[in-house]
Amino acid sequence: MGRGVEVESRAVAELSPAERALWAQFRAANPALYSPYFDLRYIEAAARVAPGAAVAVIRRHREVAAFLPFQRRGGLLQPLAAPLTDYHGLIAPAGAEIDLRQVVEQLGARRFRFNGLMDGAADRGEGAVSRPAMIADLSEGYDAYLEGRKAAGQWSAVRDKQRCLRQLTKAHGPARLTWSRDPEVLRTLMDGKRDQMRRTGQHDVFSTPWTRELLEALLAIEAPDFGLRVALLEVEGRQIAAEVGLLSGETYHFWFPIYDRDFARFSPGALLSFETLKALAEQGVRHADFGPGAESYKKLFADPGPEVLEGDIHVDPLIAQIRRLVQETSAVHPPIGRRLASVYERIERRLDRIAACEPTLEGQIGAVGRSLGALGLRHRKLTLSLGAGLSLAGAGLLLTE
Incomplete structure (x- = not known):
């Protein structure tokens, strides 16, 4: 600098x-x-x-x-x-x-x-x-976008989703994409996302009021080129998938999806994404972003973009000391070191998320207890390692006062 x-x-x-x-x-x-x-x-x-x-x-x-x-x-x-x-x-x-x-x-x-x-x-x-950021190019329209998926080697997967749509239509009637600005619809979506996070052992990012308030504030912004958008996929008057997205100019960011598990065999989340992309292209959106990370489900819709x-x-010697200990353990006992490094990285990410959501020490400690309890139930063999890792990580990463 x-x-x-x-x-x-x-x-x-x-x-x-x-x-x-x-x-x-x-x-x-x-x-x-x-x-x-x-x-x-x-x-x-x-x-x-x-x-x-x-x-x-x-x-x-x-x-x-x-x-x-x-x-x-x-x-x-x-x-x-x-x-x-x-x-x-x-x-x-x-x-x-x-x-x-x-x-x-x-x-x-x-x-x-x-x-x-x-x-x-x-x-x-x-x-x-x-x-990589995963980007869907809609600049030439939806048909050209689909041709791009074919060129990316995703055509078999795209055709599979098209079959799912036909099967859904045969079983339940036509699927319909709608957009909602109803705060209650947004709250229902956030409640569904909370259930999903608890079910999968993730920290519930909507357990703290400010995160919910942010989405509600973004939904309340009435601007043609910016704000929160809620896309819904409906059949027979029933919502089977929903996703929150964020628009700015010619770019749309897919944010929080949920779907009705009763319809899982039809891949409702993927169907909603394709219907949303089609609607966005018609609205003049040029790029749709699926977020960072080239997971397989994102490759269905998007190609790697900017890194x-x-x-x-960090400028904290304690954090440097903790990481040096992990590295030294890896050098002396590679299997143990790799396991410790994996546990440490997992805890580090979780603690960062907890600290982000919970600004008070009391809230952080409570969230850590709930988080460790969920992890312990899902990974009983890791319980001792997680406890030791938390002792190391918590000192330098969570209790930041």
Whole structure:
């Protein structure tokens, strides 16, 4: 980042009109900032509800060079509105290299955790993992998009979903895509997602009020080019799949899906995604983003796009000591070391998610207890390892005050 650089922590609402205009200018000129998560309207909505919300205004020789929205959990910095925010990073001109380690130090933090960082920082941190954003290209229309799936080797899977649609229609009548702006529909979807997270042993990100408030606030924004969209797939007047998405300009981000398990054999979630893509193409959306990570189900719909990073930057010697211990154990006892490293990484991610959702120490401790209980039931053989890992990880990762 160099000399002559200053970092100031500000409330998002305190950004001046000139700074807001500069934000828009940076975003418009930088293709990496295409996602709705970089839209200032999303940042403003998140900052109103997310505890510890702020934005780093980064100046070089007194001129604003970049912005970095974040939320603070004691000595830990996270993306603003984590764990809901899938992409984040510096709002800066393309090619600008900002040393995030210096930003972390000037903000008085010990660690900055990222899981969808758009590359462009001078310091990636240690062991950052690169994953592609998965993008569906709708710029030439839906028929051309389907041809693209054929070229990507996905045509057999696409035809399988088309058969599912025919079977669903034969058994229950035509499927219909609708869009809803009803807050009750959104709440029902969030309740369904909560049931799914509890059933699969994940931390319930909607157990804390601010995460639900964010989605409701985004739904309330009435703008043709921005805001929350709720897509529903219905047959016989019954909703069999639903998904929350986020729109900004010509980009749509698929966010939270649920489906009726009674209709699982028809792949209702996939059918909804295809119907949504078709509708988006008709509405002029050029790109639909399925989030980072090239999982097999995403490859059905999308192709790898820009690379994003998962990892952290830390300036805390305790965290360095914990990780050094894991590495040394791996060198001396590879099988034990690999198991310990796997457990540690799993706990680290879970604790980061808990810290993001639960800003108070009391809330974090309660969530950790529930989380360990769920993990213990699902993986009884890992119980002792998880307990030992939590003793290590919790000291440096969760109790950040």
